[in-house]
Amino acid sequence: MTKYQELLPLFLSYVKENTRSDENSTTIPSTERQVVFLNKLVQQLKDLGLAEVKYNETNGYVTALLPSNQAKKVPTIGFLAHVDTADFNAEGVAPQIVENYDGQAIIPLDAAGNYVLDPAEFPALTHYAGHTLITTDGSTLLGSDDKSGVAEIMTALAYLLAHPEIKHGDLKVGFGPDEEIGTGADKFDVADFNADFAYTVDGGPEGQLEYETFSAAALEVTIAGKNVHPSTAKGIMVNALQLGIDFQNALPAAEVPEKTDGRAGFFHLLSFNGTVDEAKMSYIIRDFERDGLARRKALVEKIAAKLNEPFAQPRVQVKMYDQYYNMVEVMKDHMDVVELAERAMVALGITPDEEPVRGGTDGSKISFMGLPTPNLFAGGENMHGRYEFVSLQVMEKAVDVILKISELNAQ
Incomplete structure (x- = not known):
């Protein structure tokens, strides 16, 4: 009983x-x-x-x-x-x-x-x-x-x-x-x-x-593409989906939830939606140290800046905010x-x-x-x-x- x-x-x-x-x-x-x-x-x-x-x-x-x-x-x-x-x-x-x-x-x-x-x-x-x-x-x-x-x-x-x-x-x-x-x-x-x-x-x-606990931040990535007919796309089209893939691939491949444990932090892609014209990605970022969280956020900014270099105006916009410490x-x-x-x-x-x-x-x-x-x-x-x-x-x-x-x- x-x-x-x-x-x-x-x-x-x-x-x-x-x-x-x-x-x-x-x-x-x-x-x-x-x-x-x-x-x-x-x-x-x-x-x-x-x-x-x-x-x-x-x-x-x-x-x-x-x-x-x-x-x-x-x-x-x-x-x-x-x-x-x-x-x-x-x-x-x-x-x-x-x-x-x-x-x-x-x-x-x-x-x-x-x-x-x-x-x-x-x-x-x-x-x-x-x-x-x-x-x-x-x-x-x-x-x-x-x-x-x-x-x-x-x-x-x-x-x-x-x-x-x-x-x-x-x-x-x-x-x-x-x-x-x-x-x-x-x-x-x-x-x-x-x-x-x-x-x-x-x-x-x-x-x-x-x-x-972790220290935590949320990340929203918005990507502006340019959609034209694929037959005349050379040098004109900007595929927002491809830029999203490039952004994800630029993050450390081993620093994801499914490959970390203990005190190792991560970047976790929660959603990825869009078209050639526009795409949105949602992440959470986690690290046990406040300095580690800051380094991860700085890496995000660096990746976005690198992806934006070929364009006259920024195509990849990132917005981050801290959730808890x-x-x-x-x-x-x-x-x-x-x-x-x-x-x-x-x-x-x-x-x-x-x-x-x-x-x-x-x-x-x-x-x-x-x-x-x-x-x-x-x-x-x-x-x-x-x-x-x-x-x-x-x-x-x-x-x-x-x-x-x-x-x-x-x-």
Whole structure:
């Protein structure tokens, strides 16, 4: 019997709701479906009996307070998760439950067997023998990123309310939009949230404790071509598509996500669309060092300038903007927040895994706003696609960690 009876039903109800964000939107949140979901969380928090429950229309965050149940004043902890899912089909999510998973078996996701979870392709599956796994049906993502975190925080709140013998200080919770498109934390109100430190519950496998992330920039390339009939094109035509190919080929071939790991950064081409007359390319640029990010951006400018040399007017235009920076720049001065999470995990028999995040979290931005916010594991694997899955047992351990952090802080 599971320790947290409401965790699985809550998670399943969350993932069945489409909350995909939209990077082309100009609203906050970027999609109305997130607003609908966030307002449902408002009601759930009120039903639990939390205080100061509100939806902030300026930034799209739902926040609430679980008041301290002891006289002694201790620091206020925040726990945060995002409700949006990534740019993969999120309509009609039909989660499947695999009881007592055999780590050596192949799990067919769809009835036709076109998509399978095979340990030969996904070795992490071997860690989950005997677990209850929640998977997709092969046609959508699951949404464990970050509905797992949302469900775990809600479950922890309910457990603390049902078990007043567990002493804790003031706990603030926040559920926000648009993390997957990199804008969700832009307007987060640190003063209004009023916590001394916080944790995002948005990591992957058991034990992840992350306080170092990429520094990140976005790159948009717009290429103006000149389209004439190919029969008379010599010396006149400028093929925007070919210039795009030349731009991509001028970047370091080995510095792409599929060829890097550890602390190596990359250039990642997300989209390439166009015609002879005009083409557009979208990239993300990642590096763990701020100087490394600057060098990568300088290389982009150099490549564009080189491609423009033969033309009387520039044909290749680049636009870059920084998205977030490595949170270790802030966290190095707040390692007590990390150490509290370490102590909680060790007390629960969990080995902390503090490898740098090859990505970012809302905590990256929020830490630079003045609220130190490292990232805790939420359990998801293979996130952002049809092969996503999560272990119920790992989700339960994530709830354990939230509870233990709260308890240790109270001591």
